[in-house]
Amino acid sequence: MEPVNLRWAGYVGAIFGTAFVTASLAPFHEQINSTTVALAFLLVVLFVALFWGSRPALLASVLGVFCLNFFFLPPLYTLSIAHPQNWVALTAFFTTALAVGQLSARAKRRAEEAEEGRREIERLYQELQAVFERASQAEALRQSERLKSALLDAVTHDLRTPLTSIKASITTLLDEVRGRSQEEQLVTLDSESRLEMMEVIDEESDRLNRFIGGLIELARIEAGELRLSRRWGTVDEIISTALARAEPFKEGREVEVDIETELPVVSVDERAVSEVVYTLVDNAAKYSAVGTSIRISAQRADDGMIMMAVEDKGDGIAVDLRERVFDKFFRATRDGDISTHQPSGTGMGLAIAKGIVEAHGGKIWIDSGAGGRGTRVVFTLPIGDEEITEQPEHAAHVDY
Amino acid sequence: MNDKPRILVVDDEPQLTRVLRTGLKSRGYDVRVAADGLAGFETFSDWHPELVITDLAMPNMDGLELCRRLRTISQVPIIILSAKGEEKIKVEALDIGADDFVTKPFGIDELLARVRASLRRASSRNSNETTQTALELGDFHVDLESRNVTVRGREIRLTPKEFDLLIYFINHSGKVLTHHTLLAAVWGGDYVEQDQYLRVFVGNLRKKLETNPASPRYILTEPWVGYRFSPNE
Numbered sequence: 001m002e003p004v005n006l007r008w009a010g011y012v013g014a015i016f017g018t019a020f021v022t023a024s025l026a027p028f029h030e031q032i033n034s035t036t037v038a039l040a041f042l043l044v045v046l047f048v049a050l051f052w053g054s055r056p057a058l059l060a061s062v063l064g065v066f067c068l069n070f071f072f073l074p075p076l077y078t079l080s081i082a083h084p085q086n087w088v089a090l091t092a093f094f095t096t097a098l099a100v101g102q103l104s105a106r107a108k109r110r111a112e113e114a115e116e117g118r119r120e121i122e123r124l125y126q127e128l129q130a131v132f133e134r135a136s137q138a139e140a141l142r143q144s145e146r147l148k149s150a151l152l153d154a155v156t157h158d159l160r161t162p163l164t165s166i167k168a169s170i171t172t173l174l175d176e177v178r179g180r181s182q183e184e185q186l187v188t189l190d191s192e193s194r195l196e197m198m199e200v201i202d203e204e205s206d207r208l209n210r211f212i213g214g215l216i217e218l219a220r221i222e223a224g225e226l227r228l229s230r231r232w233g234t235v236d237e238i239i240s241t242a243l244a245r246a247e248p249f250k251e252g253r254e255v256e257v258d259i260e261t262e263l264p265v266v267s268v269d270e271r272a273v274s275e276v277v278y279t280l281v282d283n284a285a286k287y288s289a290v291g292t293s294i295r296i297s298a299q300r301a302d303d304g305m306i307m308m309a310v311e312d313k314g315d316g317i318a319v320d321l322r323e324r325v326f327d328k329f330f331r332a333t334r335d336g337d338i339s340t341h342q343p344s345g346t347g348m349g350l351a352i353a354k355g356i357v358e359a360h361g362g363k364i365w366i367d368s369g370a371g372g373r374g375t376r377v378v379f380t381l382p383i384g385d386e387e388i389t390e391q392p393e394h395a396a397h398v399d400y
Numbered sequence: 401m402n403d404k405p406r407i408l409v410v411d412d413e414p415q416l417t418r419v420l421r422t423g424l425k426s427r428g429y430d431v432r433v434a435a436d437g438l439a440g441f442e443t444f445s446d447w448h449p450e451l452v453i454t455d456l457a458m459p460n461m462d463g464l465e466l467c468r469r470l471r472t473i474s475q476v477p478i479i480i481l482s483a484k485g486e487e488k489i490k491v492e493a494l495d496i497g498a499d500d501f502v503t504k505p506f507g508i509d510e511l512l513a514r515v516r517a518s519l520r521r522a523s524s525r526n527s528n529e530t531t532q533t534a535l536e537l538g539d540f541h542v543d544l545e546s547r548n549v550t551v552r553g554r555e556i557r558l559t560p561k562e563f564d565l566l567i568y569f570i571n572h573s574g575k576v577l578t579h580h581t582l583l584a585a586v587w588g589g590d591y592v593e594q595d596q597y598l599r600v601f602v603g604n605l606r607k608k609l610e611t612n613p614a615s616p617r618y619i620l621t622e623p624w625v626g627y628r629f630s631p632n633e
Binding site for chain 2: 156157160161162163164165166167168169171172175176187188189193196197200203204207
């Protein structure tokens with residue numbers, strides 16, 4: 001519906017338009033014929049209909065008939081008509097004016113409706129877009145909240161588990177020291193048990209410390225603050241440093257090392273890369289049976305890279321978990337149904353290894369071992385060039 | 401064969417099983433450990449321990465499934481080692497039939513107290529197998545035939561549902577009872593979601609039994625889980 005003041009403007013427009021045409025043409029009524037005058041009034045009707053709609057156009061038509069008759073059709077200044085043909089002309093004018101008024105008003109209304117429809121669609125589209133945007137933002141927020149709470153659960157679990165062993169050991173020792181007896185049950189610890197409790201406390205404190213160390217390392221990698229001290233070194237050296245550290249964890253597993261002859265020296269952060277090898281050997285030992293062998297290999301790859309791999313003869317990792325094991329706190333043993341009786345790790349080793357390898361500009365991934373059995377973790381490292389070695393404190397930025 | 405109470409500890413953390421083995425042995429228990437639910441179930445079948453202590457999250461077969469399987473073959477008391485954040489799964493385990501829980505990290509004394517209570521409950525359950533006409537427990541004396549209840553020597557009047565609830569509490573004294581378990585046992589399976597029934601009846605029972613219903617000492621609330629009845633033995 002049109003607003004009221006707009007309709008009034010239409011009626012006023014109809015009156016003024018008709019008055020204007022009348023005033024302009026009346027002085028010349030002898031020179032111009034009535035058809036011209038009728039067309040001029042028709043124009044007024046047309047404009048009024050286009051601008052203000054059908055009702056003001058109806059008024060313009062009625063006024064047009066009145067003015068045409070009164071001012072232009074003889075006898076002038078009366079409402080009577082002398083010639084019957086002028087009756088026909090007047091009726092034709094009125095009918096035409098009505099039709100023009102209604103048609104053009106309808107066309108205008110249609111145009112307006114179409115425009116309104118377009119605007120409505122646009123508005124709905126914008127609303128829909130806003131709703132989608134809000135929904136996807138909310139979903140992203142929920143996802144990130146879920147992730148955060150999963151990470152928090154993992155961290156608290158890893159902190160609480162060693163704490164539980166420590167607390168249970170300490171309270172057992174305390175009860176004995178305080179000479180407490182409960183009901184008829186006497187607290188008796190032989191020296192072997194006492195030693196075992198203390199060993200557990202010692203080992204679990206180390207485990208807590210390792211976990212916290214890992215957290216700090218991960219935080220550094222994620223913040224892009226891992227600083228690599230690149231130096232030229234040999235792959236032999238890196239592997240033997242890692243193996244020396246991993247010695248206590250090998251527990252009867254044979255380690256074969258196969259390094260390609262004439263492998264060039266590489267410009268890497270030896271400490272960091274040795275950490276990667278250590279993590280992989282440690283994992284291989286965890287997830288394979290005692291008495292099986294672990295194979296470390298190093299060879300030249302394309303594009304100025306070397307490729308290293310650590311392979312075990314364990315149960316292997318399902319294909320769909322091979323990327324996820326590099327996510328921080330993901331554990332195949334807990335989250336991926338892989339069974340082992342070995343203590344599980346911190347869930348950070350592979351995430352840190354990935355961070356270190358990528359900071360060097362290399363890649364890390366998991367394949368099946370030889371014959372489709374076991375796990376083979378492969379990583380590449382650029383051999384390096386003089387330019388890089390000139391900046392030993394090259395800051396690496398790892399994007400996650 | 402010795403007469404030490406046999407306890408099976410099931411946990412995938414070798415350090416914790418080492419500690420619990422030593423801690424429990426030093427208190428005169430005979431202890432065996434298993435690293436996952438499957439191994440635990442096998443040990444149980446061979447060894448018939450008098451109590452099982454189990455972790456919830458484990459590879460192969462988790463604690464929940466172990467409880468479920470054990471309940472199909474035995475009424476052995478089960479204590480769960482749970483962590484904060486595992487409330488939902490803990491309640492599920494209690495619903496399945498676990499008797500009690502200890503939240504990590506715990507002191508050995510806390511665990512031992514739960515072990516003793518569970519063993520005591522189990523042995524009194526075994527000796528009560530014969531048909532009884534009266535229940536005598538702590539401050540409570542209940543005549544099952546006349547349905548008379550006496551607390552601290554004073555007779556109290558209970559509605560039939562309050563009486564049923566109290567009898568269930570007395571028969572499972574010391575054990576953590578989830579809302580679900582209590583509703584199913586006293587009201588029936590259709591009412592297991594109607595926590596408000598339980599709250600109203602526990603509130604009424606407390607008013608009639610407790611000296612100070614605002615700080616109850618018989619019907620204790622286990623937050624987010626349910627109730628534990630302590631007859632003040």
